[in-house]
Amino acid sequence: MKQVRVGMIGYKFMGKAHSHAYRDVPMFFPKVPKPVMKTICGRDAEAVAQAAEQFGWESCTTDWRELLQREDIDLVDINAPSHVHKEIVLASAAAGKHVFCEKPLALTLAESRKMLRAVEAAGVKHMVGFNYRFVPAVRLAKKLIDEGRLGHIYHFRAWFMQDWLIDPEFPLVWRLRKEVAGSGAHGDLGAHLIDLAHYLIGDMTEVVGMNETFVKERPLPESEAGAPVDGRQACGPVTVDDATLFLARFAGGALGSFEATRIAGGCRCRNAFEINGSEGSVKFDFERMNELQVFFADDPGDVQGFRRVLATDPSHAYAEAWWPPGHTIGYEHTIIHETVELLQAIGEDRQPVPNFRDGVKSQQVLEAVDLSIAERRWASIQEV
Amino acid sequence: MKQVRVGMIGYKFMGKAHSHAYRDVPMFFPKVPKPVMKTICGRDAEAVAQAAEQFGWESCTTDWRELLQREDIDLVDINAPSHVHKEIVLASAAAGKHVFCEKPLALTLAESRKMLRAVEAAGVKHMVGFNYRFVPAVRLAKKLIDEGRLGHIYHFRAWFMQDWLIDPEFPLVWRLRKEVAGSGAHGDLGAHLIDLAHYLIGDMTEVVGMNETFVKERPLPESEAGAPVDGRQACGPVTVDDATLFLARFAGGALGSFEATRIAGGCRCRNAFEINGSEGSVKFDFERMNELQVFFADDPGDVQGFRRVLATDPSHAYAEAWWPPGHTIGYEHTIIHETVELLQAIGEDRQPVPNFRDGVKSQQVLEAVDLSIAERRWASIQEV
Amino acid sequence: MKQVRVGMIGYKFMGKAHSHAYRDVPMFFPKVPKPVMKTICGRDAEAVAQAAEQFGWESCTTDWRELLQREDIDLVDINAPSHVHKEIVLASAAAGKHVFCEKPLALTLAESRKMLRAVEAAGVKHMVGFNYRFVPAVRLAKKLIDEGRLGHIYHFRAWFMQDWLIDPEFPLVWRLRKEVAGSGAHGDLGAHLIDLAHYLIGDMTEVVGMNETFVKERPLPESEAGAPVDGRQACGPVTVDDATLFLARFAGGALGSFEATRIAGGCRCRNAFEINGSEGSVKFDFERMNELQVFFADDPGDVQGFRRVLATDPSHAYAEAWWPPGHTIGYEHTIIHETVELLQAIGEDRQPVPNFRDGVKSQQVLEAVDLSIAERRWASIQEV
Amino acid sequence: MKQVRVGMIGYKFMGKAHSHAYRDVPMFFPKVPKPVMKTICGRDAEAVAQAAEQFGWESCTTDWRELLQREDIDLVDINAPSHVHKEIVLASAAAGKHVFCEKPLALTLAESRKMLRAVEAAGVKHMVGFNYRFVPAVRLAKKLIDEGRLGHIYHFRAWFMQDWLIDPEFPLVWRLRKEVAGSGAHGDLGAHLIDLAHYLIGDMTEVVGMNETFVKERPLPESEAGAPVDGRQACGPVTVDDATLFLARFAGGALGSFEATRIAGGCRCRNAFEINGSEGSVKFDFERMNELQVFFADDPGDVQGFRRVLATDPSHAYAEAWWPPGHTIGYEHTIIHETVELLQAIGEDRQPVPNFRDGVKSQQVLEAVDLSIAERRWASIQEV
Structure with missing residues (x-):
């Protein structure tokens, strides 16, 4: 896999940091599978359109379920507020997409365990956003x-x-x-x-x-x-x-x-x-740092x-x-390195860490x- | 009270630091009642004699009970090992001497409470060596x-x-x-x-x-x-x-x-x-510091x-x-300041802190x- | 001017840092005129082609004079070795291009004065790469x-x-x-x-x-x-x-x-x-920093x-x-901020500082x- | 030589620091020849008397020439203001006393050279107070x-x-x-x-x-x-x-x-x-430090x-x-160490450094x- 096509849900602080990472990886880590910034998703149509333009996404949507149905998405990047993580992860796994979810995975341990079972059952790659490992x-x-x-x-x-x-x-x-x-x-x-x-x-x-x-x-x-x-x-x-x-x-x-x-x-x-x-x-x-x-x-x-x-x-x-x-x-480099690990893992067909x-x-x-x-x-x- | 006549029990690390404090106080804090270094006490006759000479004590002894009986001692300074604190403090209080005891007061809370009751009953001044307050x-x-x-x-x-x-x-x-x-x-x-x-x-x-x-x-x-x-x-x-x-x-x-x-x-x-x-x-x-x-x-x-x-x-x-x-x-100044508080308190007829x-x-x-x-x-x- | 079309000469350490700045500015400083990465130039055809691909330039060339003749270039960014600065700057000014030149401007004061006269005579914008001002x-x-x-x-x-x-x-x-x-x-x-x-x-x-x-x-x-x-x-x-x-x-x-x-x-x-x-x-x-x-x-x-x-x-x-x-x-942000100043100045029709x-x-x-x-x-x- | 009998001229900041060093050396460096604090000298009779009392000198005087004539003085310690150094050093050398002079030796190079010649001719020990060497x-x-x-x-x-x-x-x-x-x-x-x-x-x-x-x-x-x-x-x-x-x-x-x-x-x-x-x-x-x-x-x-x-x-x-x-x-220890070197050198019959x-x-x-x-x-x- 030479490319990883990404759909991202969320566009605030972490959405900005993740978007930047996708932009920077190909330039500084050219041997890593290249992320393609397909679609960004958010609830506010105007704001998400502006984010798509500013951050460099090909398109945008307000419907994350639609995003999950797209064939041209390999990886779903979830940095929306924590209380929506679970539902999106479960749906992503069901759709066979790799998942990159910000921490905390969910509001409760029970939910996060359910999410883990889902991604493991689906056989997709899954990563959680503990970026400080990458300093x-x-x-x-x-x-x-x-x-x-x-x-x-x-x-x-x-x-x-x-x-x-x-x-x-x-x-x-x-x-x-x-x-x-x-x-x-x-x-x-x-x-x-x-x-x-x-x-x-x-x-x-x-x-x-x-x-x-x-x-x-x-x-x-x-x-x-x-x-x-x-x-x-x-x-x-x-x-x-x-x-x-x-x-x-x-x-x-x-x-x-x-x-x-x-x-x-x-x-x-x-x-x-x-x-x-x-x-x-x-x-x-x-x-x-x-x-x-x-x-x-x-x-x-x-x-x-x-x-x-x-x-x-x-x-x-x-x-x-x-x-x-x-x-x-600086700070943003932790997110870039984290993204490198994710893309490398997908390229090497192993779980990221x-x-x-x-x-x-x-x-x-x-x-x-x-x-x-x-x-x-x-x-x-x-x-x- | 212009002078405070001191008998000290212990002559190792803390004994050295306390001795030095008694030497320095009159020079740097001349308004404080002047300590007089009467007698130093330790178990090893030769070692304590050498300490007396080196640290500047007028005399030395190996018998702390004798020291407590002397009329020309106002303050007993106890920096011997912790497990002997209690006995010496109780005897010092009984002898009507002010007491300066290194921390910890005793090996147990029960013992230290007994020591507190003794000095309070005797109406003497009492201090414990928490020197870091004096940085x-x-x-x-x-x-x-x-x-x-x-x-x-x-x-x-x-x-x-x-x-x-x-x-x-x-x-x-x-x-x-x-x-x-x-x-x-x-x-x-x-x-x-x-x-x-x-x-x-x-x-x-x-x-x-x-x-x-x-x-x-x-x-x-x-x-x-x-x-x-x-x-x-x-x-x-x-x-x-x-x-x-x-x-x-x-x-x-x-x-x-x-x-x-x-x-x-x-x-x-x-x-x-x-x-x-x-x-x-x-x-x-x-x-x-x-x-x-x-x-x-x-x-x-x-x-x-x-x-x-x-x-x-x-x-x-x-x-x-x-x-x-x-x-x-440096470090030793914490002990000097602590000693200033003790001598001042004795001079002002109040409990030191x-x-x-x-x-x-x-x-x-x-x-x-x-x-x-x-x-x-x-x-x-x-x-x- | 909503866009600034850039041709860059040089592709090593500083070329990489400048390229990255052009990529990042539109995302983090969306109100600044947008740089368009038209062409990158270097002497080694293979290496510069790879740099163009990796850094995100639309095209590449080994002939900087050709680059200067292109109508679709507004700004020439010079980060090649110092001893070639002068000739390129003079030609750029003659071609009516804005110039962003790395420090030192030239090998001698006399050369740098000649360069200053050239850009002033041409009425173009000119900037020198003292990036530490932008920390x-x-x-x-x-x-x-x-x-x-x-x-x-x-x-x-x-x-x-x-x-x-x-x-x-x-x-x-x-x-x-x-x-x-x-x-x-x-x-x-x-x-x-x-x-x-x-x-x-x-x-x-x-x-x-x-x-x-x-x-x-x-x-x-x-x-x-x-x-x-x-x-x-x-x-x-x-x-x-x-x-x-x-x-x-x-x-x-x-x-x-x-x-x-x-x-x-x-x-x-x-x-x-x-x-x-x-x-x-x-x-x-x-x-x-x-x-x-x-x-x-x-x-x-x-x-x-x-x-x-x-x-x-x-x-x-x-x-x-x-x-x-x-x-x-981190370090690269100084280059980004510097580039923001350059693009803003071009947009506002004033000299950058x-x-x-x-x-x-x-x-x-x-x-x-x-x-x-x-x-x-x-x-x-x-x-x- | 087991003892070094000291006469000191000066009693302000440096006089205090030097006095303290003489007090501390015997306690912390017992193998060094012991300084005996004989006489302190200053112009203000009342102030110097108080300093003698506070710092622990046996006696005091306002006449430094008299001090130099005393047979029971081995070492003259000069920490009076710089413009009087020369005269006192020359007289001390003439009197055959070891000299410890604060820096700067004199107001001019010519004066300090004269002072060096004097102490060398007299064959006495001489030290200058560059205390920071002793950190x-x-x-x-x-x-x-x-x-x-x-x-x-x-x-x-x-x-x-x-x-x-x-x-x-x-x-x-x-x-x-x-x-x-x-x-x-x-x-x-x-x-x-x-x-x-x-x-x-x-x-x-x-x-x-x-x-x-x-x-x-x-x-x-x-x-x-x-x-x-x-x-x-x-x-x-x-x-x-x-x-x-x-x-x-x-x-x-x-x-x-x-x-x-x-x-x-x-x-x-x-x-x-x-x-x-x-x-x-x-x-x-x-x-x-x-x-x-x-x-x-x-x-x-x-x-x-x-x-x-x-x-x-x-x-x-x-x-x-x-x-x-x-x-x-702390700071004062530099003066103590310096004094140790002086006393050791006198004891070993070598020049201090x-x-x-x-x-x-x-x-x-x-x-x-x-x-x-x-x-x-x-x-x-x-x-x-």
């Missing part, structure tokens, strides 16, 4: 672990901190409503951390967590509640978590600590982790310390496709944490 | 919180990471044996984090934790087990934790996350915390970011006693964490 | 200066450090030969620093410099010298500078310090500057310090075209530095 | 160079930046008057950089510099000019440099770049240098980068005298820079 510095961490250069892993700790909710007047958008978003910081940000933990360290066995909604009410959008009366805007309850933390044990013996929050002032997008092993340690922070801090316990005694490695050298993953050493890349199995595993941990919070106890991953 | 950058964090400049506090997270146990051949020293040390990383390092949390954020209400001993056996010291046979040294079991982590809720509503470990490669003495509030955030790392990272949510939109504040300006606590701005201080009440509170949290680990559940601070 | 964090520095928030400027210091020449066995490529490259680190890297100084601080009046070629001979490429004999490769002399440093005075009174080197181990692409003014300071390093360190002298006394500003907020230049706060961008006047000014300083080195004295900018 | 992290840099681990040195660049003159209303203190201070930032701060360059890299052969006084007038102190009239304080001219920069060539072939300024906002005490060699690089900043950044060119390709080495391990200079790894030290030869060498470079500025040309070190 070159994260790949370097993985390589160091796989080659045993960090030794046996003792500690994994990770944080995904943002601060866009620090203003209590920030309105009650859909992401703050459980019925639409399913979850708050936990599902949105924590899901990424859990997937990175799976990728880097392996499976967890049990978790215990806590969460909080610090700002319990927020102003309703004017589109819902009308203009303020006497200078006060009508408010509604925030029904998802502002922050969720949990402890975990890994099957390999490591101790894990996780935190997701949207209310940590000064942290715009601090998706960070640290790993300590018997031979070395690494530290990563997405706000400095080109860097990995690396420590080796067997460095000479007088020059031990964390090295700041700029993962832009030819020996680093994906670096040769881009620019000379020291010329850094991470796929729906990884999506389910991540969701399983999310729900085990929720169970542990509800019942105020340690929860086993196996019990959910 | 100028930590004082600045406290000031920002007290003045409301961080707003309502949402998050407190803290780590005390060391790496001296990363080598599995590191021997089974007394700190790794429960019967002598009481606890491992939890009581040694975690206790400091808990005290900082109390100081900066306030009381906790409940905790849940986990711990691990990664290296379960270590070589016995030659003094115990003799030389290696066939190149292999006899080993013994490590009976304390290498690492303990826990989550906590604060009475004020903040979420807490704590980690103490002695096996985090590359972290020589990373005693660090982060605080996020509704108006701002701070970050601290003892390896860069002169710095506080400070973020304010109301900075102009185009120049928001963490500021690296060097807490060496005249407006910072203790700074004027030392050197011009930018001329940093932190005192045994703080020591008990810290131990209460330590034990609640241990309970939560033993019973695999959240434990209330009140129940221990 | 959002650099734009923020400029904004702070223009708004007076740094006060009167006292100091500007800048370094462009790379380390690809640290290995003495690195071969004698064309960049190390004066007849082809014109200059070494000075013209390649120093030229960027000089342009940033002009952009941020203004004109210089006089300079004094020094330079050095540390590794005076390097192995000839096998293509020239054949395979090694007895394990030794034939060597040739390096005829350009490994490093050039100079001091400068600015017309506005500031003191300047500049350094360009390709032999600074550990510096992959450290294009960095610092500015100190009467009200504040900034620091920038391209290896962390999304960040600007900002200090204000009127911050409250207890919280003074450099802030790490992540220039990814909506208030920062170009940021809204990309991703949410904290989602960083930086243009050939800036290119000449940069080259004037380069040559004044060379003069100062040759004659071991301060050289006035006006005298060259 | 453990600086010692590590020196060790790496001496062991060849950085290879052949190509680049040395150094800055000493402070910001206490950023406020134009800061008064015209004596340090801003040439007749008393001799020089501004150049002699005060630049002298330290020059000495570090000599220590780390070796001799320079030629220099070219520039300087500036940005704030040309400042308010006179009220003690001189009386109170402000109509809200305006009388002003006087600043007669020393706010900033001096220069380029240098080293005898070993390295290129040097130096900058001293007191008006760089946000830099409280940024005494920093960078060294690039053929095998590696180091970076140092006194504001983080416990750290050295170290890069090795032969690190594996995928983990190259600057390591942050905390120079507090047992393998680092002076570290074992202090605290466990990661427990940092750095001594007056180093003081003269530093002053020679200072004056060569001044000459190059006056005559707007490169100046040879040999010609002054």
Whole structure:
């Protein structure tokens, strides 16, 4: 297969990032099967037409079912809001299309398991959008672990901190409503951390967590509640978590600590982790995504310390496709690399990684944490 | 009281640091009651005599009970190993001496409560050695919180990471044996984090934790087990934790996350915390103890970011006693400042802070964490 | 003008970066006149055909003069090696085409002046490729200066450090030969620093410099010298500078310090500057290109310090075209932003900035530095 | 010689730092000859009496000549203002006393040469107070160079930046008057950089510099000019440099770049240098004085980068005298280590390092820079 014909559902932030990836892959990764941007789908006809024009799609539609019936579509890319993922994935699988679904796969573990069964039964390729695996510095961490250069892993700790909710007047958008978003910081940000933990360290066995909604009410959008009366805007309850933390044990013996929050002032997008092993340690922070801090316990005694490695050298993953050493890349490149993996996997007739199995595993941990919070106890991953 | 006559029990690492503090206080803080270094006490007559000479004590003894009987001693400074604290404190209180006791107060909460009752009944001054409160950058964090400049506090997270146990051949020293040390990383390092949390954020209400001993056996010291046979040294079991982590809720509503470990490669003495509030955030790392990272949510939109504040300006606590701005201080200064507080409190006839009440509170949290680990559940601070 | 039809000469590193910019502009900056990628030109027919295919050009040619004769070309983009710039620019101007020329404009100041006269006489738009002006964090520095928030400027210091020449066995490529490259680190890297100084601080009046070629001979490429004999490769002399440093005075009174080197181990692409003014300071390093360190002298006394500003907020230049706060961008975005300026200027019928006047000014300083080195004295900018 | 009996002239900032060093040495470096704090001398009888009491000197005097006549003084420590150094040093040498003189040795090179001849003729030990050589992290840099681990040195660049003159209303203190201070930032701060360059890299052969006084007038102190009239304080001219920069060539072939300024906002005490060699690089900043950044060119390709080495391990200079790894030290420790070298040298009957030869060498470079500025040309070190 030299080409992969794509139909995409969704056209906002992630739709833009995915579209750009399809545009960039053929130029920077010419050996990968070439994506053909056939059709983009969205509910608002005018907006989706404009997106098609701006992003470079051949056509557009407002009917995703129609898109699935087209013979000239090989791959369905789903980045619409989470609560519609399930239905589209099931239909895509039924139509025999490969599926690229943004995280989280679904609002519940049960749904995501059903989605996994569907794509596996259909025999199609399936990928889930855990893009942070594709940061070159994260790949370097993985390589160091796989080659045993960090030794046996003792500690994994990770944080995904943002601060866009620090203003209590920030309105009650859909992401703050459980019925639409399913979850708050936990599902949105924590899901990424859990997937990175799976990728880097392996499976967890049990978790215990806590969460909080610090700002319990927020102003309703004017589109819902009308203009303020006497200078006060009508408010509604925030029904998802502002922050969720949990402890975990890994099957390999490591101790894990996780935190997701949207209310940590000064942290715009601090998706960070640290790993300590018997031979070395690494530290990563997405706000400095080109860097990995690396420590080796067997460095000479007088020059031990964390090295700041700029993962832009030819020996680093994906670096040769881009620019000379020291010329850094940005957020969107994680999406491009992810897309490369997807297209390569389709070309090689294998499952891409991470796929729906990884999506389910991540969701399983999310729900085990929720169970542990509800019942105020340690929860086993196996019990959910 | 213009002078405070000191008798000190202990002469190793902390004995050296305390001795130096007594020497430095009169020079840099001349308005504080002057400590007089009367007698130092230790079990090894030769070693303690040498310490007396080197550190500048007037005399030395091997009998701490004798020391307590002397009329010319106002203050007893106890930095001998933890398992002897209780007996000495009780006797000191009975003798009507002020007491400066290193942390942890005792091996158990019950013991430390008994010690608190004793000093309170005796009406003497009592201090516990939580020296990290006395870092100028930590004082600045406290000031920002007290003045409301961080707003309502949402998050407190803290780590005390060391790496001296990363080598599995590191021997089974007394700190790794429960019967002598009481606890491992939890009581040694975690206790400091808990005290900082109390100081900066306030009381906790409940905790849940986990711990691990990664290296379960270590070589016995030659003094115990003799030389290696066939190149292999006899080993013994490590009976304390290498690492303990826990989550906590604060009475004020903040979420807490704590980690103490002695096996985090590359972290020589990373005693660090982060605080996020509704108006701002701070970050601290003892390896860069002169710095506080400070973020304010109301900075102009185009120049928001963490500021690296060097807490060496005249407006910072203790700074004027030392050197011009930018001329940093080190670890030992925390002990000097702590001693200033103790001597000032004695001079002003008030209890120093932190005192045994703080020591008990810290131990209460330590034990609640241990309970939560033993019973695999959240434990209330009140129940221990 | 809704479209700008482009013919490009060159297809290596910069050709790739420029091509990508033409592809990305319509998607991320839809209001800018749309570039149409008509023809790409290079000497190697096979290679340029492959580049045309991979980068997305409609056609290709090996004859740049033919390209200039085409009626359907509005803009000529020149990123071929420096020693051919002059001839192509003069011909492009004669053909009435807009010109986008990579830096340095030419091998000598005299040539670049001739080029400037040619494009001005022809009345076409002209731009020179000083892309670092288009880093959002650099734009923020400029904004702070223009708004007076740094006060009167006292100091500007800048370094462009790379380390690809640290290995003495690195071969004698064309960049190390004066007849082809014109200059070494000075013209390649120093030229960027000089342009940033002009952009941020203004004109210089006089300079004094020094330079050095540390590794005076390097192995000839096998293509020239054949395979090694007895394990030794034939060597040739390096005829350009490994490093050039100079001091400068600015017309506005500031003191300047500049350094360009390709032999600074550990510096992959450290294009960095610092500015100190009467009200504040900034620091920038391209290896962390999304960040600007900002200090204000009127911050409250207890919280003074450099802030790490992540220039990814909506208030920062170009940021809204990309991703949410904290989602960083990379090297290639500087080229995209530069291209936006060029296309906008063509659309608005004004000269883009930086243009050939800036290119000449940069080259004037380069040559004044060379003069100062040759004659071991301060050289006035006006005298060259 | 088991003891060294000290008489000290001066009791302000440096007098305090030196006094503290004499107090600390016996405790932390017990094998070094013990300093005995005999007499402290200053012009203000009351103030010096208080200093004697506070700092721990046995007696005090206002007559330094009397001090030199005392038989029970072995070492004269001179930290009075620079313009009195010469006379006291000559008299001390004549009296056969060892001399410890703060930098700069004198106001002129000619004076400092005379002082060197005097101490050499007298056969006494002599030391100059370049304390930054005694930072453990600086010692590590020196060790790496001496062991060849950085290879052949190509680049040395150094800055000493402070910001206490950023406020134009800061008064015209004596340090801003040439007749008393001799020089501004150049002699005060630049002298330290020059000495570090000599220590780390070796001799320079030629220099070219520039300087500036940005704030040309400042308010006179009220003690001189009386109170402000109509809200305006009388002003006087600043007669020393706010900033001096220069380029240098080293005898070993390295290129040097130096900058001293007191008006760089946000830099409280940024005494920093960078060294690039053929095998590696180091970076140092006194504001983080416990750290050295170290890069090795032969690190594996995928983990190259600057390591942050905390120079507090047992393998680092002076570290074992202090605290466990990661427990940092501060500014005053540089003075203590310097004093250890002095006392050790006296005990071993050898000249301490750095001594007056180093003081003269530093002053020679200072004056060569001044000459190059006056005559707007490169100046040879040999010609002054």
